[in-house]
Amino acid sequence: MAIDPQFEESREVVEEHNGHDVWGPVEEPDELGIHGTHVAVDFDICLGDGACLEDCPVDVFEWVDTPGHPESEIKADPANESQCIDCMLCVDICPVDAIDVDPGRTGRK
Numbered sequence: 001m002a003i004d005p006q007f008e009e010s011r012e013v014v015e016e017h018n019g020h021d022v023w024g025p026v027e028e029p030d031e032l033g034i035h036g037t038h039v040a041v042d043f044d045i046c047l048g049d050g051a052c053l054e055d056c057p058v059d060v061f062e063w064v065d066t067p068g069h070p071e072s073e074i075k076a077d078p079a080n081e082s083q084c085i086d087c088m089l090c091v092d093i094c095p096v097d098a099i100d101v102d103p104g105r106t107g108r109k
């Protein structure tokens, strides 16, 4: 299952983390929601593969620990989403389609 690109319509912001919004529902540790808005990562799909983190040309992603999550215990957090240059590399290389980038969606600055 891939990230829902229409998540702004189907979800609500429930908290702020590391300078970006988190779109719920969140029920830790099993359900973590979508982190980020311009660069959105569905933490409930992310496997902690790390390709996005290694290959993003402007270092948007940082690892965060998510102990107890059924998919993986680390996630690629879009900590610097305001730096994104919309190259779409992360969207293309994510093996589980956990990332959606939309230049029309504005995250926190």
Ligand code: SF4
Pocket (backbone or CB within 6 Å): 039, 055, 056, 057, 058, 059, 060, 083, 084, 085, 086, 087, 088, 089, 090, 091, 101
């Ligand atoms: S679209 Fe490009 S610049 Fe933006 S987060 Fe993904 S890899 Fe980084």
